[in-house]
Amino acid sequence: MTFAIPFDNSYARLPAGFFSAQVPDPVRAPRLVAFNTDLARLLGITPGDLPEMAQVFAGNTVPQGAEPLAQLYSGHQFGNYNPQLGDGRAILLGEVLGSDGIRRDIQLKGAGRTPYSRGGDGRAWLGPVLREYVVSEAMAALGIPTTRALAAVETGETVRREQALPGAVLTRVAQSHLRVGTFQVFAARGEIGHLKRLTDYAIARHYPDADGPMGLLTAVRDAQARLIARWMGVGFIHGVMNTDNSSISGETIDYGPCAFMDTYHPDTVYSSIDRYGRYAYSNQPDIAVWNLAQLATALIQQVEDKEAAVEEATAIVHAMPALLEREWLGVFAAKIGIDRPGEADKTLVTDLLTRMARERADFTNTFRALGGPRARDQFTDPTAYDSWATEWQQRVGQEAAPDAVMRTANPAFIPRNHRVEQMIASAVNGDYATFQRLHTVLSRPYEDQLDHIDLTRPPAENEVVQATFCGT
Ligand code: AMP
Numbered sequence: 065m066t067f068a069i070p071f072d073n074s075y076a077r078l079p080a081g082f083f084s085a086q087v088p089d090p091v092r093a094p095r096l097v098a099f100n101t102d103l104a105r106l107l108g109i110t111p112g113d114l115p116e117m118a119q120v121f122a123g124n125t126v127p128q129g130a131e132p133l134a135q136l137y138s139g140h141q142f143g144n145y146n147p148q149l150g151d152g153r154a155i156l157l158g159e160v161l162g163s164d165g166i167r168r169d170i171q172l173k174g175a176g177r178t179p180y181s182r183g184g185d186g187r188a189w190l191g192p193v194l195r196e197y198v199v200s201e202a203m204a205a206l207g208i209p210t211t212r213a214l215a216a217v218e219t220g221e222t223v224r225r226e227q228a229l230p231g232a233v234l235t236r237v238a239q240s241h242l243r244v245g246t247f248q249v250f251a252a253r254g255e256i257g258h259l260k261r262l263t264d265y266a267i268a269r270h271y272p273d274a275d276g277p278m279g280l281l282t283a284v285r286d287a288q289a290r291l292i293a294r295w296m297g298v299g300f301i302h303g304v305m306n307t308d309n310s311s312i313s314g315e316t317i318d319y320g321p322c323a324f325m326d327t328y329h330p331d332t333v334y335s336s337i338d339r340y341g342r343y344a345y346s347n348q349p350d351i352a353v354w355n356l357a358q359l360a361t362a363l364i365q366q367v368e369d370k371e372a373a374v375e376e377a378t379a380i381v382h383a384m385p386a387l388l389e390r391e392w393l394g395v396f397a398a399k400i401g402i403d404r405p406g407e408a409d410k411t412l413v414t415d416l417l418t419r420m421a422r423e424r425a426d427f428t429n430t431f432r433a434l435g436g437p438r439a440r441d442q443f444t445d446p447t448a449y450d451s452w453a454t455e456w457q458q459r460v461g462q463e464a465a466p467d468a469v470m471r472t473a474n475p476a477f478i479p480r481n482h483r484v485e486q487m488i489a490s491a492v493n494g495d496y497a498t499f500q501r502l503h504t505v506l507s508r509p510y511e512d513q514l515d516h517i518d519l520t521r522p523p524a525e526n527e528v529v530q531a532t533f534c535g536t
């Protein structure tokens with residue numbers, strides 16, 4: 065059997081204004097360093113020999129059926145509108161229909177310059193490629209909607225950042241790469257025909273039951289609310305929730321300066337470029353509403369009766385905070401063993417979180433330890449836990465199976481920042497054992513895996529990662 069990807073492309077059928085045809089720029093000496101066999105199977109990809117796959121996933125060979133292109137979009141970056149972004153370092157090879165019936169994009173990230181590259185080199189270095197590979201696959205294993213990683217290739221070339229670094233290409237798989245910014249670019253330019261076409265395309269691809277632009281807005285709202293609540297539940301901080309990184313399908317997309325919290329605090333920010341904490345942990349729900357409002361503004365442009373559309377869209381957006389709150393409560397109630405929460409349970413959750421923040425408790429380990437003898441050790445003052453736990457015990461006493469609920473809501477393993485950094489440092493030195501181990505352990509995050517208990521530990525003082533970088 066020879067290597068084959070069963071492409072079935074739809075984006076390439078859209079009008080020329082949606083994208084630029086663009087073949088990847090070949091690299092010198094591609095070497096396949098990771099390949100996701102399970103995902104390949106889901107996508108109906110027949111694996112081939114390593115050098116052949118390295119050529120394809122590096123962009124040196126355009127596989128049969130691919131129609132490589134760079135997508136146009138715009139977006140608000142840190143609240144400011146940038147009229148033209150687009151795939152500056154990513155090239156869509158095409159789409160496949162998975163064995164689950166879902167259509168997915170196969171995209172090379174770091175495959176060279178495109179018409180949207182502006183000043184950039186169109187490349188990526190190994191660090192962010194492996195970070196995205198490990199973290200996006202960990203998210204998938206946690207059960208959180210996300211883009212996936214199919215392959216990673218070292219290019220055999222260096223990329224110039226502050227220093228010369230090893231180049232790499234990531235193959236990313238997404239339910240689509242449609243973003244809020246894809247709608248914004250046509251709305252802002254007054255290209256209403258394109259906007260309508262895009263709306264129809266998004267509905268057909270993601271929400272076939274949605275009725276028109278406002279139906280789409282509602283569906284995206286619901287998907288985003290579910291997504292953000294799930295991020296909150298694992299202590300995930302996306303770091304760059306710009307509208308161009310806000311996906312229409314409701315998947316987590318664009319793993320740049322993202323991070324999982326160790327010690328819990330609602331104001332936590334890691335991204336070095338997020339100076340004012342716009343995308344801090346606890347701001348994420350508000351930002352999701354803000355981003356939805358930008359989608360609403362764009363979608364309205366195609367509706368004849370603007371006044372009615374504005375009214376309808378406003379109602380849809382204004383309902384999002386309550387929806388987020390409901391999703392959030394569902395997630396956090398499960399984390400303390402409560403299956404169908406009532407309003408009063410919210411106080412119980414927020415009380416715990418307040419104590420965790422004050423007593424510098426590790427987010428992941430505290431929830432995982434709940435009910436056990438070690439939970440109180442997570443708090444600088446353990447009595448802060450004891451007094452909460454008394455009340456909590458009374459409440460969960462009424463639940464049928466609190467332990468089972470908590471087991472599947474509280475992972476033991478998350479990709480901790482210091483472990484991700486150590487993994488990257490090893491890989492740069494040619495050692496992929498750490499990458500393999502991290503990836504394997506994180507594929508079963510809810511299992512104890514006692515042999516890997518060291519990966520559950522928070523960083524020692526000298527291991528703490530203070531800031532994360534976009535690393536583009
Ligand atoms: P991001 O912050 O990763 O969402 O990227 C924002 C924009 O910058 C997108 O249009 C990217 O395609 C573009 N971009 C990021 N890095 C590069 C690069 N190395 N070369 C060209 N364009 C880039």
Ligand code: MG
Nearest residue numbers: 308309317318
């Ligand atoms: Mg982006």
